[in-house]
Amino acid sequence: MINFEYLRVSTPKAAIEALSRDNTSQWIAGGTNLIDLMKKGVMAPQKLIDISNLPLKEIKKEGNKVHIGAMALNSDVAENELIQREQPLLSLALAAGASQQLRNMATVGGNMMQRTRCPYFYNTDLPCNKRQPGSGCGALKGFNRMHAIFGASDKCIAVHPSDMCIALAALDAMVLVNGPKGDRRIPFTDFHRLPGDTPQKDNTLERGELIIGIEIPDNPYRKNVHYLKVRDRSSYAFALVSVAAAMDLEGGTIKDARLAMGGVAHKPWRLSEVETWLKGKSVSDAVFREAAQLAMRGAKAYGQNNFKLKLAPNAIVEALKAATQKT
Amino acid sequence: MATKGPHNEDPNDKALNKGRREFLKHSSLLTALAVAPPHLVKAAESALDEKAAVYFEQVPLSLEVNGVHHKLSVEPRVTLLDLLREQLALPGTKKGCDHGQCGACTVHVNGRRVLSCMSLAVMQEGKKVTTIEGLANGDQLHPMQEAFIKHDGFQCGYCTPGQIMSGIACIREGHANSDEEVREYMSGNICRCGAYPNIVKAIADVKKGGHKL
Ligand SMILES: Cc1cc2nc3c(=O)[nH]c(=O)nc-3n(C[C@H](O)[C@H](O)[C@H](O)COP(=O)(O)OP(=O)(O)OC[C@H]3O[C@@H](n4cnc5c(N)ncnc54)[C@H](O)[C@@H]3O)c2cc1C
Numbered sequence: 001m002i003n004f005e006y007l008r009v010s011t012p013k014a015a016i017e018a019l020s021r022d023n024t025s026q027w028i029a030g031g032t033n034l035i036d037l038m039k040k041g042v043m044a045p046q047k048l049i050d051i052s053n054l055p056l057k058e059i060k061k062e063g064n065k066v067h068i069g070a071m072a073l074n075s076d077v078a079e080n081e082l083i084q085r086e087q088p089l090l091s092l093a094l095a096a097g098a099s100q101q102l103r104n105m106a107t108v109g110g111n112m113m114q115r116t117r118c119p120y121f122y123n124t125d126l127p128c129n130k131r132q133p134g135s136g137c138g139a140l141k142g143f144n145r146m147h148a149i150f151g152a153s154d155k156c157i158a159v160h161p162s163d164m165c166i167a168l169a170a171l172d173a174m175v176l177v178n179g180p181k182g183d184r185r186i187p188f189t190d191f192h193r194l195p196g197d198t199p200q201k202d203n204t205l206e207r208g209e210l211i212i213g214i215e216i217p218d219n220p221y222r223k224n225v226h227y228l229k230v231r232d233r234s235s236y237a238f239a240l241v242s243v244a245a246a247m248d249l250e251g252g253t254i255k256d257a258r259l260a261m262g263g264v265a266h267k268p269w270r271l272s273e274v275e276t277w278l279k280g281k282s283v284s285d286a287v288f289r290e291a292a293q294l295a296m297r298g299a300k301a302y303g304q305n306n307f308k309l310k311l312a313p314n315a316i317v318e319a320l321k322a323a324t325q326k327t
Numbered sequence: 328m329a330t331k332g333p334h335n336e337d338p339n340d341k342a343l344n345k346g347r348r349e350f351l352k353h354s355s356l357l358t359a360l361a362v363a364p365p366h367l368v369k370a371a372e373s374a375l376d377e378k379a380a381v382y383f384e385q386v387p388l389s390l391e392v393n394g395v396h397h398k399l400s401v402e403p404r405v406t407l408l409d410l411l412r413e414q415l416a417l418p419g420t421k422k423g424c425d426h427g428q429c430g431a432c433t434v435h436v437n438g439r440r441v442l443s444c445m446s447l448a449v450m451q452e453g454k455k456v457t458t459i460e461g462l463a464n465g466d467q468l469h470p471m472q473e474a475f476i477k478h479d480g481f482q483c484g485y486c487t488p489g490q491i492m493s494g495i496a497c498i499r500e501g502h503a504n505s506d507e508e509v510r511e512y513m514s515g516n517i518c519r520c521g522a523y524p525n526i527v528k529a530i531a532d533v534k535k536g537g538h539k540l
């Protein structure tokens with residue numbers, strides 16, 4: 001790892017000012033993604049601005065929303081009593097990610113900003129349009145077992161690796177941002193983006209904009225929720241496919257549902273159309289299978305990840321079933 | 328403010344280091360101003376030469392390790408793992424992968440388990456670190472160390488310091504209520520020798536013993 005300057009800040013304002021003063025600088029929060037990428041030479045900021053001490057760790061109820069500070073640790077959010085009671089889907093998704101040691105370091109903001117785990121992105125000797133725009137996408141015709149089946153482009157087929165973000169996309173969260181040009185609120189599903197011709201941009205945040213927190217509006221999804229993560233080993237591995245499912249049931253009828261998938265796209269893949277279709281239907285395996293087929297419209301695989309075309313719908317059915325069975 | 332020179336180079340350029348000396352002479356003062364005590368800042372202002380620049384590559388750091396207070400100066404890029412092993416002569420904490428993937432480097436910071444290979448030393452300012460060397464009380468081993476011996480919780484032993492630090496935290500967190508839960512919450516510690524069944528037994532035993540950890 002090449003050396004760098006180090007600066008500690010204690011207010012969001014100072015963090016934003018320090019970053020805008022120097023375009024080779026980068027914020028560091030938990031460091032679990034950035035340090036890794038710096039050791040590999042994928043990123044090489046010349047100055048790190050330590051934002052881990054910013055007073056943005058609160059998890060609290062504000063009116064009819066839950067507010068989570070950007071610096072809250074992944075483990076603290078997963079195990080928070082309010083989150084477990086009111087937003088259990090988020091708690092489940094967080095607990096499915098990384099390991100307890102990493103969750104004790106990783107922050108909510110850092111989790112949203114983590115880069116893809118595509119091996120071409122991680123290896124500076126190989127082509128990758130995300131790391132080096134114009135160098136080509138090595139994964140397109142290469143090792144693409146982990147890669148996207150939705151919304152990819154011929155410039156990039158990488159996926160966003162977060163579990164937490166899949167739940168937040170399903171739960172209609174809002175991202176709160178402060179920046180040099182003022183404050184913004186970004187709907188979670190608009191935060192991450194599809195690769196298109198500019199895969200170097202993971203999300204719609206502009207340089208200098210700091211995530212200060214997220215808000216989740218009240219919802220009825222307190223019981224019939226499930227986060228299913230399919231991976232190469234049963235824990236401490238990234239998702240091949242994951243499904244966040246939440247249902248509001250009345251007897252055997254689906255009053256409303258929330259559904260999103262991970263491991264399948266450059267952003268958390270919210271299945272709004274399927275949610276609408278499920279509304280008013282009765283719970284049954286046949287309904288879930290039909291929902292899963294609907295979800296797969298437009299899916300496209302790239303060779304090594306062909307198995308996802310079968311795995312993804314099966315995972316949706318399993319997740320919906322598991323969610324209905326929660327008591 | 329000096330933002331020229333290497334600042335404008337491609338971040339992937341491996342030649343970055345070449346410009347570094349020059350760059351440090353001009354701009355390392357900024358870092359120093361942010362974190363250094365006043366007398367150092369003064370020294371820097373009066374003598375911004377090569378010597379001062381080298382000096383200012385080091386950031387002052389004070390932290391407690393296994394109950395001992397240290398006042399150190401470290402390069403920003405030094406990880407907590409390397410600080411422990413190379414500067415504080417505490418090689419009990421192991422480097423397995425150095426990329427957050429194995430758990431061999433697990434230590435406690437302010438009582439919680441973290442990966443020291445993914446932590447910058449300079450970010451531990453004012454914190455309390457506990458390593459495997461800090462567990463025993465004189466000749467009296469920690470109950471988790473005793474349990475690993477009793478249950479044969481290791482073969483080569485390389486992952487063991489990390490397993491023990493993680494196991495203690497696992498119980499403290501309240502994540503050791505069943506073998507299944509222990510396995511899930513210990514998944515961040517890889518054992519190449521496959522001693523998992525006995526590791527789970529050791530943790531379950533300590534949990535059952537109701538020791539104050
Ligand atoms: C071995 C391993 C396994 C993992 N497995 C999983 C997994 O299964 N599932 C999963 O979801 N994740 C997994 N992760 C990834 C982990 O969740 C992320 O590394 C972590 O969430 C990043 O958070 P951080 O605070 O450490 O970010 P950092 O590394 O500190 O920062 C990452 C980036 O975010 C930027 N940033 C940080 N905070 C803010 C903010 N408030 N505003 C704007 N920008 C900000 C930083 O500038 C930096 O560029 C794994 C990681 C490792 C190393």
Ligand code: FES
Nearest residue numbers: 423424425430444
């Ligand atoms: S050495 Fe830190 S996790 Fe492997």
Ligand code: FES
Nearest residue numbers: 482484518519520
């Ligand atoms: S005992 Fe050898 S790696 Fe665990």
